[in-house]
Amino acid sequence: MKPFSYERATTPAEAAAAVQRPGAKFIAGGTNLLDLMKLEIETPQHLVDVGGLNLDRIEPTPEGGLRIGALVTNTDLASDKRVRKDYGVLCRAIVAGASGQLRNKATTAGNLLQRTRCPYFYDTNQPCNKRKPGSGCAAIGGVNRQLGVIGTSDACIATYPGDMAVAMRVLDAAVETVNAAGATRAIPIANFHRLPGSTPHIDTTLQHGELITGVTLPRPLGGTHVYLKVRDRASYAFALVSIAAVIQRDGTGHVAIGGVAPKPWRNEAADAALPQGAKAAASRLFAGARPTPENAFKVPLAERALAAVLAEVKAA
């Protein structure tokens, strides 16, 4: 870990301004950033702690949805009564992630911005375009069972590894931000994480210094909410494939897939095909997939996992 300076901001505008310094970064729960700093994968010179910004409330929106403060912890979000009642898929996705201790520290914004779990990204001896642009991608042709099958590029095949955002994607959440100039915007979650193309070191569409202030959820969708996370061990592991789904009585609904792409994976054609079953929806989700020999199983696995979800909903 390289030496760094530290400050604690008191207002969102102040935080956004403070992080304009070269090499400055926000820190929230620190559960991802500190690990990366210890390994010198991230080497910020200055940390701006956003813990004191009073962004830790969950409030109703005038549109009938919820606004989740950027600093609401995963534990608080998953245990919120309104979330449990109306946004079950989000609650289930969160508790399927990490461990109780981590979820107590992990924040909503930090979770959205957690970096990939590609093992080569974590080993600074290895080439990795995401960590060191232009150095190459060790995962292509290497150990990549866990990595992406779609939306990847010749420069990077890493996935967005998290769970919470997959549920937010199916709920059509929006990420709210403020920049140093005080300008705010709402980024639809669909546009928040980006595909790697030739610049895999840029994970999201956030500008440097743009602070996440919260996430809004639209009005509840009703229906049955399911999050199915498939992994080698029963807990405390990232998804091989995960399914976030909200299915209505008539078989229509929404589905997003985690663990397969650089972002939570969803498309309208697949949603439209849901009433025809898992095969129809999966074929639309994975059209153009480019798996490796090691992770080709993820495509049929996603289809079968979706079938399990649809069967579960039907039986309920």
Add this chain to the structure above:
Amino acid sequence: MKFDTPAGTNPIDQLKVIGKPTDRIDGPLKTTGAAKYAYEWHEEVPNAAYGYIVGSAIAKGRIGSIDLDEAKAASGVLAIVTAKEAGKLGKGKFNTVKLLAGPDIDHYAQAIAVVVAETFEQARAAAAMVRIDYVRAKGSFDLAEGLKTAPITGGMGDDGKPAPKEDRYGDFEGAYAAAPVKLDERYTTPDQSQAMIEPHASIAAWDGDKLTVWNANQMVDWSRADLATTLGIPKDNVRLISPYVGGGFGSKLWIRADVVMAALGAKAAGRPVKIALPRPFLMNNTPHRPATAQRIRIGTDQAGKITAFAHESGTGDVAGGQPETVTAQSKLLYAGENRLLQRRLAHLDLPESNAMRAPGEAQGLMALEIAMDEMAEKLKIDPIEFRIINDTQVDPMKPEKRFSQRQLTECFRIGAEKFGWSQRNASPGQMRDGRWLIGMGTATAFRGHINTPSKARIRLDAKGIVTVESDMTDIGTGSYTIFAQTAAETMGLPLDKVIVKLGDSTFPVSAGSGGQWGANSGTAGVYAACMKLRELVAERLGLNTADAAFVDGKVRSANRSIALGDAAKGGDIVIEDGIEFGDLDKQMHQATFGAHFVEVGVDAYTGVTRVRRMLAVCAAGRILNPKAARSQVIGAMTMGVGGALMEELAVDRRFGFFVNHDLAGYEVPVHADIPHQEVIFLDEVDATTSPMKAKGVGELGLCGVGAAVANAVYNATGVRIRDYPITLDKHLDRLPAIA
């Protein structure tokens, strides 16, 4: 005490303390954090500086140049040691590869330098500033490829001499060709990491030319000697202290880079130095359990009697390494006249292969016990019956040599009854519970028994307190407790009148912790020393040794009853003795046996396997402390589930290293993976092993578990997987079609 004839009735047979399920006497120290692990001797070594090791970024080649300028100038840095500064170093008997590389690199993450600084953070930051130019060389990293040309070798025998190239008995080829029912299958197991909780860690402090190290270690005396050899100093100048060890599973049988680099760093810095190996570094820096490729051929007659049996295995290691003893159990486990056992060793430039819990048997049984199941299915015989048909009370290759105790059949019979084996559907893929395909599997557990000389020092004071000192280690196994139980039983004391001090090279040399020999051999050493103490006590009290009874803190003879402590009124009595073993283990086979039972569910949609319940029935001599023994066995069963379903060090065959080198990437079971576990110990005493009449269970519990899981998965799905770990991707495309 020399143990060369089977034990008669002795004080241990009273079973007042021995054989009782006893809480760990070190439990409160552990749960309150007062037990000190190697890195935690803050009061004893208040001024320790921190060392951080720089490991090789390449797997094979040489160091072109090292630039230390930036690192040396970094804040807090006290010293940097590379091979150049270290000068000539020796290599310990138990290390294959040098612990400090230079200029040649033998494997990825081999230590190249240690940076010593005032704080851990400073040492780590400066270590990242060491600039190394490498000259890469081509290495061999692919076991399957290496085995194509690998020679057959028996490796070194236990006596240090080359073992026979292969084991042959009868005419395997002829008998196999003639067998009416036969199997010829191949199996693979991956590289595995011990993944113990406490990483390798040490503090080193010099006092002139004398060195004290606090080192997480299973074998104090071996490691003290190897450290002296490595540093080129007399063994007498080294003191090694290791009273609490946070798990080892074989990884701490020897010294590793932490202790050597701490000693070198401390010398250079002129200050004590502490080092703990970070997990992402440790997994490539230290030895691992090697991957195996195995082939098993079994031929039987129509009734299921084995007539031909061959087990071949291939493993890899660095130059100077050994073939893993993967076929060891196959010599003795099942009857059968015509046998062939063969091993190959491929040269690999991956990190060093070495012992992990039940080395050899763990992998061998993972394959063999699937093969037995497959054979039973061909024969349409229940897998338990097939094993029982081929059970033997004698060495199949030396029929004159018997097993001292062998209750394998009993283990299966009792286990089958308890587990509800009759509920199993012999046709696979038939049992369902909602979304889950249900299956049951079984496998034999078998592990040889080893005796090792072991000594202890015993002190009796006037208050009647007995203190046991031995360099024995407690790696979470319960050594403290069973040593205390042994002394208490022998001296006729309650447990709280015994103090046990372990893990210090100033104490007498014990068996140490490895190969599941520690419990029986170690306690036998304590017993021997206590028996000597009894003689001295009787003498001091003027009693006749032969009829003196040691009961309830008193020594009784005829109508006299004297407090034990009275013998030490004139001063503490201190004696040292131990156990030495004759050749009973040559006259007969001593081994431990068991049967594992597992029920799994396989998600019919996703192929995910989850264990539902497990049972182990063990026959392993006298169980000294059923509570500690049970902990050992359920821990081993858990490890077996990991081996069956998830554990694999994934090899990058281009760059030559284990890619998933942390505990996020290398998955071991978590609580949610481990459901109901049950352990039954058969009531067994084996008078041929020692006066304790005990054996070990720590490795037995692991042997065969993986195959029992694999067999249960097959029973659930009807899809046979012979390539561990059994992850969902290996059977997904053969599971029932979904709607």
